[in-house]
Amino acid sequence: MLFFLTFYSSKNPEKSIAVSKKNKYLSAHLLIILKINQHIRMISEDHVTLYTGVMMLEIQLCITEINYILKDIKIETIILYCNNILQDYSLMNLLTLSRSLRQEEDLQPSEAHMEPQSCIQSMEDELAAKNMAMEELSRELEEIRAAFGAEGVQQLQDFEEALTQRDEIITQLTSNLQQARTEKEEVMREFLELTEQSQKLQIQFQQLQAGEILRSSNISSTAADLLQARQQITLYQQQLDERDAQVRGHQEKTQEQLLLITQLQESLSEAVRVSSL
Incomplete structure (x- = not known):
């Protein structure tokens, strides 16, 4: 089963990366990084130069934190973290945009006083763009949750059931092996007893043969x-x-x-080998 990540590119606005289901943590990682880059590119080129260095430093720190968060096996944790990161970056983008606008007002006071309405409109447009991006990412995260939430729980339950069955098989094989060893000891004990009795009978038979030879050699022995x-x-x-x-x-x-x-020993060894895999 494959799912697709869609991200923004200045050369090709729509690209998709097909990622295997077992690499869902890497997929979430890529999704976060690409969405951050998308937010950066959506800002006007006039404002990017004002905070690009600070933003890239924040992104590097964020990626390090993401790598630690992605160690968690729960997809819900990754999804919640994605939402928090996007909210933080949306707020940071708005604050940065506000600071850049105030700097422009300081540099060009006359122009800023002449066109205050255009600045407000620009900020509203930027805010609307951020809201649209947030809604888009929320939809994608809901799709990821729907695709992997129930399925991941089912896979975990199947794995736990398989482990339980493996433990039961190993326990049964161990019990059978112990019983077989006990029976082997009993058989060996009976075998030794019978061997000892056979040796005694053989000695008695030899003694009888010797006696018969002596009696036959004696002329006085009778036919009876x-x-x-x-x-x-x-x-x-x-x-x-x-x-x-x-x-x-x-x-x-x-x-x-x-x-x-x-x-039984071979079966137990095979079960242990399969469980170790």
């Missing part, structure tokens, strides 16, 4: 003892297979939890 030993070995082997299956199941669950934790 051998069958019983084999049954015990088969039973321990089944238990060992069950434990191994449980260990593998917990290993798979651990891998899934680790993958989930990695995904």
Whole structure:
């Protein structure tokens, strides 16, 4: 969305500058400076030479103050400041014009006494010109306020809503990450317990195998003892297979939890990166 600033030029009375919406502070700055220059040029050439130096010094001081004021994010502040500056410069122009007329009266008393009505008419014309300029600038400021007032508030509300949503997402991701870490610790603890039990069963199985070898080597061992030993070995082997299956199941669950934790960490990192932009 673009808006236009219209200013006065002695060579080209009507010029327009298209300025992006995000540069509205720079636009207001240009508007103030151009309007001040417009007021200077509207004064009669006979009077400009009397106060040009003082006026330019005041303009430079005013620009410095404008640069400080423009740091405010509210467009209403800029608009109010524009009105105050124009009122001050209108009053200063009238006072300067009055002083210049009194100086002319001192230099040419006879001519001033001969044409008092023309001086009064000139001052009235200058005052009317200033009033017209004030009305024109007021209309332009109202257009700026209408164009950016509601829209700026809406943009601020959207930005605050986006920040709130970002904070909620970060909070949710942090909670999920903490829960995943807790589950990972529980799975690892169960995995260690099953590993320890598997090692114990393996030792018992080895002991049974050694006993079976000893019994088989003994000629006095009976077939009943051998069958019983084999049954015990088969039973321990089944238990060992069950434990191994449980260990593998917990290993798979651990891998899934680790993958989930990695995904949550990536999501949290992406959310933090987007919020920092």
